[in-house]
Amino acid sequence: MITRAQLRAIGIDNDAVRHRITTDRWVARSAVVIGTTTGELTRNQLMRLGVLHAGGPAIIGDLSAAEVAGLRNWHRDEVTVLVPQGSDLGQPLEGIRFVETRRPLPIMRNPDLDLPVCRIEPAILHFAAYQHSMRTAEGVVAAAVQQRLTSPGLLLGWVDRMRPLRWAQTFRETLSEIEDGAQSLAELDVLRMCHQYGLRLPRQQTKRQDADGRIRFTDCEWLLPDGRTLVLEVDGAFHMEVGHWEDDLARQRALAASDRVQIRCTSRELRDYPERIARDLRMLGVPRVA
Incomplete structure (x- = not known):
């Protein structure tokens, strides 16, 4: 996956790109992103397509980021990409959901990964805070701790960092109970x-x-x-x-x-x-x- 701007930066102009697409060697995955392989996208390629298309500080978020971190049994087919509020992304892309947010995305990004991915704690809390069911919200928080992807202490720290956060007090109470020994x-x-x-x-x-x-x-x-x-x-x-x-x-x-x-x-x-x-x-x- 590579953007048209990145291709121009290494000397591949629009005519060369158009020729490769016409001869079925490359694929225009969006108005911005070119795929240098054909065929169905892998999960990683779909995620990279989302962040490259959005550009800027966009990151893989919510359950998609938790999936990258290793969370099991919470898979969603659609990839979630967090983008700054007011982003103009043009036509929607199949399999990708762009979520606008006012939160500072750079500090939420996991610095240890090449792919722009949200840290597990803000990813879990951001997803949980927007659920209609409190049981779903509590369930995903408990699952992240139970699967040893994070700890109650780290999650509590991000509850404070993400203020204002919907259901923050409930998350504090839930995490306190988890610290007392409950894992599910x-x-x-x-x-x-x-x-x-x-x-x-x-x-x-x-x-x-x-x-x-x-x-x-x-x-x-x-x-x-x-x-x-x-x-x-x-x-x-x-x-x-x-x-x-x-x-x-x-x-x-x-x-x-x-x-x-x-x-x-x-x-x-x-x-x-x-x-x-x-x-x-x-x-x-x-x-x-x-």
């Missing part, structure tokens, strides 16, 4: 359920060795008054697929022990009917808080 949206729901119904907070992501000697991490654990441990595993939607479901059953058997009670619930049940989960936890012996 479901684990956040467990903590909130415990606060709401007066239950003792669980230990989260407890390291366990299963019957095969493999290291596992349980979602939530409570030490019961009789000395046993109650384990709650929260199943997301992907756990309902046959392969995942069978894997979870095998995992539960491998972690079973005479002093350990294991129960499961779905993330939807936890979200929509927390009072049922809280009732069952109380009946199984989870202590109330004073």
Whole structure:
């Protein structure tokens, strides 16, 4: 991917460009950008097309930038490019969404990459702040931490740097809960359920060795008054697929022990009917808080 201006700078004039396009060696990807290869664009080429077409301080942003950083399970086909407010970009480009912003793009750019890409923290927060669903916003923030792409402390720092930021206080509260041990949206729901119904907070992501000697991490654990441990595993939607479901059953058997009670619930049940989960936890012996 190269702009017409860059080609002129190295001595390739418009006539030479036109000839290569006419003979199907090059492709005009936009009014500004020329592709020196034909065929379908790769993901990286599509991103580079977006920033070259926009020019200036434009950067790959939101979930596209998070994808470059390694975020899994949040893919969007359309590439997001952040551009300065008031940019005149002409006709839209297929597969690319240009988002205008007044934020200072140069300080948001990741300096370690050749491709102009937003840092993971402002990328996640910018995407989250414009979601209609707070659960989506909290979910992507939790996912970035859970996948070890960033930390609550770094995200909190960017919440302050990006003021004014929609839902900033909610992000602070969510990140505080994540710092206390919750790594996923479901684990956040467990903590909130415990606060709401007066239950003792669980230990989260407890390291366990299963019957095969493999290291596992349980979602939530409570030490019961009789000395046993109650384990709650929260199943997301992907756990309902046959392969995942069978894997979870095998995992539960491998972690079973005479002093350990294991129960499961779905993330939807936890979200929509927390009072049922809280009732069952109380009946199984989870202590109330004073």
